[in-house]
Amino acid sequence: MKEIEFTVNDPNGIHARPAGILVKALKVFNSKVTIYKGDKNADMKKLLALMGLGVKQGDSIKIQIEGDDEEACAAELEKALNDNF
Amino acid sequence: MALDYRKCAQEIVDHIGGRDNVAQAAHCATRLRLVIKDNSKVDKEYLDNVEGVKGMFESNGQLQLIIGTGTVNKVYDEFLSITGMTAATKDDVKAAAAAKQPLWKQLLKPIGDVFVPILPAIVASGLMMGLVEALGKIPGLNFAGTDWYAFLDMVANTAFAYLPVIVAISAARVFGGNIFLGAVIGLLMIHSALTNGWNAAAGYEVWYLFGHIRITESYSLFQINQLGYQGHVIPVIIAVLLMSNVEKWFHKHVPEMLDLFVTPLCTVLITALVTFTIIGPIFSGLETMVLNGAQILVKNPLGAMVMGAIYPVTVVMGLHHMYNVIEAGMLSSVGLNTWMPIASAANFAQFGACLAVGLKSQSNKTKVIAVPSALSAALGITEPAIFGVNLRFYKPFVAGMVGGAIGSIFGAITGIGATAYGVTGIPGYLTINNAGVYTVLLLVSGGIAFAGTWTFWKEEVKKPVNKPADEAAAETGKFEQKPVITCEAGTILAPVKGNVIPQDKIPDETFASGVLGAGVGIEPEDETIYAPFDGEVSSVAESKHAIGLSGPGDMEVLIHVGVDTVAMNGEGFEPLVEDGEKVKMGQPILKFSKAAIKAADHPDVVVVILTNSDDYNEVSV
Numbered sequence: 001m002k003e004i005e006f007t008v009n010d011p012n013g014i015h016a017r018p019a020g021i022l023v024k025a026l027k028v029f030n031s032k033v034t035i036y037k038g039d040k041n042a043d044m045k046k047l048l049a050l051m052g053l054g055v056k057q058g059d060s061i062k063i064q065i066e067g068d069d070e071e072a073c074a075a076e077l078e079k080a081l082n083d084n085f
Numbered sequence: 086m087a088l089d090y091r092k093c094a095q096e097i098v099d100h101i102g103g104r105d106n107v108a109q110a111a112h113c114a115t116r117l118r119l120v121i122k123d124n125s126k127v128d129k130e131y132l133d134n135v136e137g138v139k140g141m142f143e144s145n146g147q148l149q150l151i152i153g154t155g156t157v158n159k160v161y162d163e164f165l166s167i168t169g170m171t172a173a174t175k176d177d178v179k180a181a182a183a184a185k186q187p188l189w190k191q192l193l194k195p196i197g198d199v200f201v202p203i204l205p206a207i208v209a210s211g212l213m214m215g216l217v218e219a220l221g222k223i224p225g226l227n228f229a230g231t232d233w234y235a236f237l238d239m240v241a242n243t244a245f246a247y248l249p250v251i252v253a254i255s256a257a258r259v260f261g262g263n264i265f266l267g268a269v270i271g272l273l274m275i276h277s278a279l280t281n282g283w284n285a286a287a288g289y290e291v292w293y294l295f296g297h298i299r300i301t302e303s304y305s306l307f308q309i310n311q312l313g314y315q316g317h318v319i320p321v322i323i324a325v326l327l328m329s330n331v332e333k334w335f336h337k338h339v340p341e342m343l344d345l346f347v348t349p350l351c352t353v354l355i356t357a358l359v360t361f362t363i364i365g366p367i368f369s370g371l372e373t374m375v376l377n378g379a380q381i382l383v384k385n386p387l388g389a390m391v392m393g394a395i396y397p398v399t400v401v402m403g404l405h406h407m408y409n410v411i412e413a414g415m416l417s418s419v420g421l422n423t424w425m426p427i428a429s430a431a432n433f434a435q436f437g438a439c440l441a442v443g444l445k446s447q448s449n450k451t452k453v454i455a456v457p458s459a460l461s462a463a464l465g466i467t468e469p470a471i472f473g474v475n476l477r478f479y480k481p482f483v484a485g486m487v488g489g490a491i492g493s494i495f496g497a498i499t500g501i502g503a504t505a506y507g508v509t510g511i512p513g514y515l516t517i518n519n520a521g522v523y524t525v526l527l528l529v530s531g532g533i534a535f536a537g538t539w540t541f542w543k544e545e546v547k548k549p550v551n552k553p554a555d556e557a558a559a560e561t562g563k564f565e566q567k568p569v570i571t572c573e574a575g576t577i578l579a580p581v582k583g584n585v586i587p588q589d590k591i592p593d594e595t596f597a598s599g600v601l602g603a604g605v606g607i608e609p610e611d612e613t614i615y616a617p618f619d620g621e622v623s624s625v626a627e628s629k630h631a632i633g634l635s636g637p638g639d640m641e642v643l644i645h646v647g648v649d650t651v652a653m654n655g656e657g658f659e660p661l662v663e664d665g666e667k668v669k670m671g672q673p674i675l676k677f678s679k680a681a682i683k684a685a686d687h688p689d690v691v692v693v694i695l696t697n698s699d700d701y702n703e704v705s706v
Binding site: 015020021023024047048049051052 | 593595596601602623624626627628631633634635641643645651652664694696697699
């Protein structure tokens with residue numbers, strides 16, 4: 001299992017459109033990706049669930065990736081996060 | 086423990102400064118929305134802790150208390166009963182909007198509101214009455230003497246014979262009174278102990294409650310004419326309006342324990358007294374004047390023209406009961422009923438006007454009312470057309486008056502007449518002495534009214550009025566939702582009115598590229614988003630500009646209002662639903678302000694994306 005911790009810098013947070021970019025990036029992997037914000041969590045491959053978390057600028061998030069392609073997935077995700085948020 | 090709705094409502098009332106501090110109360114799916122007069126009287130801290138109130142905030146000049154789905158309406162009902170405010174929220178809001186209209190329009194509005202719901206009853210009766218009466222007048226058939234005729238005649242005229250009851254019930258609903266008390270008032274006004282209104286000309290008895298204190302020659306103080314209100318509309322509406330207000334007053338001032346004893350009793354008694362001692366005499370006085378005036382008017386063609394014009398007005402006022410006296414008088418003195426062509430011209434003109442509305446209107450709701458009402462009017466029964474259609478839109482009514490006037494003067498000049506009385510319009514052919522001229526008369530009056538309506542009447546396009554009216558707008562601004570996306574799991578309907586643009590024309594690269602899923606853009610013409618299917622709200626974006634919904638077959642749909650509107654931080658957006666809330670197709674779920682989006686310099690395209698379109702094999706947009 002891989003874990004990523006990340007603090008959102010983007011002033012708009014993970015809102016609908018950028019959230020979609022993340023979801024899209026993750027969809028190609030088999031791993032299960034769960035995002036945690038405080039005591040809430042969501043399946044990060046589901047756009048609506050991700051949006052529902054309402055991640056804002058300055059929020060710290062933790063992401064757990066589990067599956068046979070978790071390495072590649074984590075790398076891709078990290079890249080997407082750094083590029084977009 | 087289940088929430089004590091009454092206690093909750095009572096606490097709310099107590100801590101917003103009481104009934105007098107509330108200008109308006111409405112509720113949406115989750116919130117109680119109050120327009121408060123003086124905010125300083127609101128004890129916000131207390132309200133926040135009232136059991137049942139999950140939260141509160143102020144928005145758009147409204148104090149909004151979050152109470153929750155399924156509960157808010159019950160608390161709201163209690164709130165109304167405690168405060169004695171009127172029930173119908175939409176009507177309240179509409180009334181507030183209507184208050185800006187000229188007085189005469191405001192006066193017409195309740196008549197329409199009362200009449201539209203009862204139209205099925207009177208259209209059915211009207212059509213049947215027209216047909217049965219026409220059959221009865223066919224010479225040689227002798228249908229009028231048969232048992233069939235007697236039976237059908239009874240069935241046909243039921244709704245008209247007891248019209249005041251139907252009107253009273255509907256009016257009680259409109260004015261927020263108890264509908265059963267409304268029914269009592271309606272029944273009272275046509276009580277079988279009273280002389281039937283249609284037989285007024287034959288005379289009726291009078292009660293003098295306080296002896297003979299003469300005010301005028303024919304009227305004593307507290308005189309009660311023992312005369313029913315058959316065929317009346319306006320006096321019934323006035324009586325029920327009075328009743329509703331009396332009832333509300335008592336509800337407010339009588340302690341709850343005594344409410345059921347005192348309120349209905351006093352309400353009925355007071356309404357009955359005022360109706361019979363004041364409203365009744367005024368109308369029967371007017372009726373006599375109209376009768377006398379009409380008899381003078383019909384003596385020359387110009388008078389006939391005036392009569393043709395005001396005929397429908399007298400129908401509206403319920404002052405047309407005694408016209409058959411004129412007809413009967415004409416038949417016995419000169420053997421020819423020249424009144425009938427006037428009535429026919431006036432009625433057929435209302436038919437023409439109503440038909441024009443039916444054909445011109447784009448609204449299905451109006452069409453389904455106007456067409457059958459017009460048919461009934463062609464058969465001489467004009468009430469559905471007048472009250473249900475023409476008067477509501479007023480211009481058709483005026484066009485009908487003009488058509489009736491010109492038809493009447495034509496009738497008077499040509500001197501045609503009928504050999505009997507009781508039918509007008511198309512069945513009038515059975516009694517008229519010159520069918521050819523009569524045809525011209527009908528064509529002239531109906532044609533002018535039709536043309537006038539067609540030319541001058543434009544359907545009012547309802548637009549959202551202003552903020553407090555959002556509830557009303559949500560109701561009236563509805564449009565026909567067309568499918569925008571379909572896949573094997575189901576169909577997604579357009580959530581907002583407007584022009585649909587292809588995905589690649591959406592002014593945003595991410596949406597346009599389809600990377601988020603297949604979708605479309607809609608250039609909104611309206612400011613309400615409706616649910617595109619029956620489903621559940623997955624998430625409302627914190628910045629309120631986007632709503633995620635899951636629908637049948639696990640469809641996940643994102644409705645995103647405007648591009649880059651996240652930067653507006655919710656300014657100009659008002660979600661009507663909450664996370665996890667179940668929604669029905671067509672239910673309003675989000676309000677937004679096009680002006681605010683424009684002011685923030687963002688495109689206002691509403692983006693509809695099936696975010697999991699990859700999961701489906703066939704997706705067509």
